[in-house]
Amino acid sequence: MTEFLFEVSIFASKVFICITLIGILxxxxxxxxxxxxxxxxxxxxxxxxIGDKLESYRxxxxxxxxxxxxxxxxxxxxxxxxxxxxNAEKPRAYVLNFEGDVEASQVHLLREExxxxxxxxxxxxxxxIVKLNNRGGLVPxxxxxxxxxxxxxxxxxxxxxxVDEVAGSGGYLMACVANKILAAPFAVIGSIGVLAQxxxxxxxxxxxxxxYEEHYAGEHKRTVTLFGKVxxxxxxxxxxxxxxIHTHFKDYIxxxxxxxxxxxxxxxxxxxxxxxxELDLVDDxxxxxxxxxxxxxxxxxxxVSLKEEQLKGLQRLLSKKIEHILTSSLFIFKKWFKKYx
Numbered sequence: 488m489t490e491f492l493f494e495v496s497i498f499a500s501k502v503f504i505c506i507t508l509i510g511i512l513x514x515x516x517x518x519x520x521x522x523x524x525x526x527x528x529x530x531x532x533x534x535x536x537i538g539d540k541l542e543s544y545r546x547x548x549x550x551x552x553x554x555x556x557x558x559x560x561x562x563x564x565x566x567x568x569x570x571x572x573x574n575a576e577k578p579r580a581y582v583l584n585f586e587g588d589v590e591a592s593q594v595h596l597l598r599e600e601x602x603x604x605x606x607x608x609x610x611x612x613x614x615x616i617v618k619l620n621n622r623g624g625l626v627p628x629x630x631x632x633x634x635x636x637x638x639x640x641x642x643x644x645x646x647x648x649x650v651d652e653v654a655g656s657g658g659y660l661m662a663c664v665a666n667k668i669l670a671a672p673f674a675v676i677g678s679i680g681v682l683a684q685x686x687x688x689x690x691x692x693x694x695x696x697x698x699y700e701e702h703y704a705g706e707h708k709r710t711v712t713l714f715g716k717v718x719x720x721x722x723x724x725x726x727x728x729x730x731x732i733h734t735h736f737k738d739y740i741x742x743x744x745x746x747x748x749x750x751x752x753x754x755x756x757x758x759x760x761x762x763x764x765e766l767d768l769v770d771d772x773x774x775x776x777x778x779x780x781x782x783x784x785x786x787x788x789x790x791v792s793l794k795e796e797q798l799k800g801l802q803r804l805l806s807k808k809i810e811h812i813l814t815s816s817l818f819i820f821k822k823w824f825k826k827y828x
Contacts, residue, residue: 529795530596532791580786580788582789585620586621587624587658598631599793610642626657632661633739654675654676656682659679659740674760680754683725683729689715692714710722737749
């Protein structure tokens with residue numbers, strides 16, 4: 488009996504230590520997040536004339552390879568052409584860049600960039616080009632990204648999406664909104680499916696004699712969770728939810744690309760650009776660089792980007808300190824966990 492009580496007290500001590508460390512981590516994290524929210528990052532709009540940039544590079548090379556007289560003549564001709572273009576009000580193309588991650592964290596900037604263009608550009612003659620690199624991730628986040636691009640279509644803009652590397656899953660959900668999708672030959676396209684991966688610690692908790700209680704109202708408020716017992720009914724409900732999302736995904740693609748055969752493309756597979764063209768997932772095989780060069784012959788092309796300024800001075804120092812505290816705390820917690828469990 489004494490031995491049993493001793494083991495119980497040891498286990499209770501372990502649980503107390505873990506709960507204490509977790510509480511400390513939550514307090515540190517909460518403090519860090521509250522401080523971070525106070526540091527509102529300023530946004531800066533940058534607009535670059537791509538035609539002027541390339542012309543500047545060309546003249547720089549010619550200044551080294553041609554005579555001074557030839558370069559001056561070139562500059563004079565450029566000024567004349569520029570004056571003619573200004574008078575003729577040449578149509579424009581605006582280039583946006585979207586680098587995706589699991590949370591589609593750049594969407595908050597994309598939505599503002601699109602709002603700026605809706606107030607600035609002319610849907611009757613201007614084109615919007617989006618250079619998209621996105622492997623997909625969380626459904627609501629990428630769905631919002633697709634909805635932002637749909638705003639351009641709804642207002643009558645001609646939207647071109649260029650994929651040089653990857654447009655998979657939620658990335659393709661965004662790309663399919665375009666009037667025209669262009670892909671590099673070895674770009675990865677597709678992955679039209681839905682995935683849920685959830686580790687479950689129920690058996691581990693049982694082994695350690697730890698009870699986990701889950702209280703909720705609504706039969707399907709929780710299905711498969713981290714700590715609850717996984718039943719076949721809960722598994723089936725999760726699969727139904729994934730199938731429902733997949734159905735919406737397919738319907739959304741069919742809305743903008745009615746020629747695709749869903750039975751062939753909605754299998755979760757991905758393809759290289761050339762095969763994706765055969766499956767009508769993309770419209771042409773070309774890199775974004777070559778496409779923009781071809782547009783420059785007919786339109787003035789501007790790259791538009793809204794950027795958040797980096798933290799400076801004391802803010803950056805505090806940010807590093809908080810990161811160091813969190814990293815150290817997590818390391819200590821892992822050591823304690825391994826030692827006592």
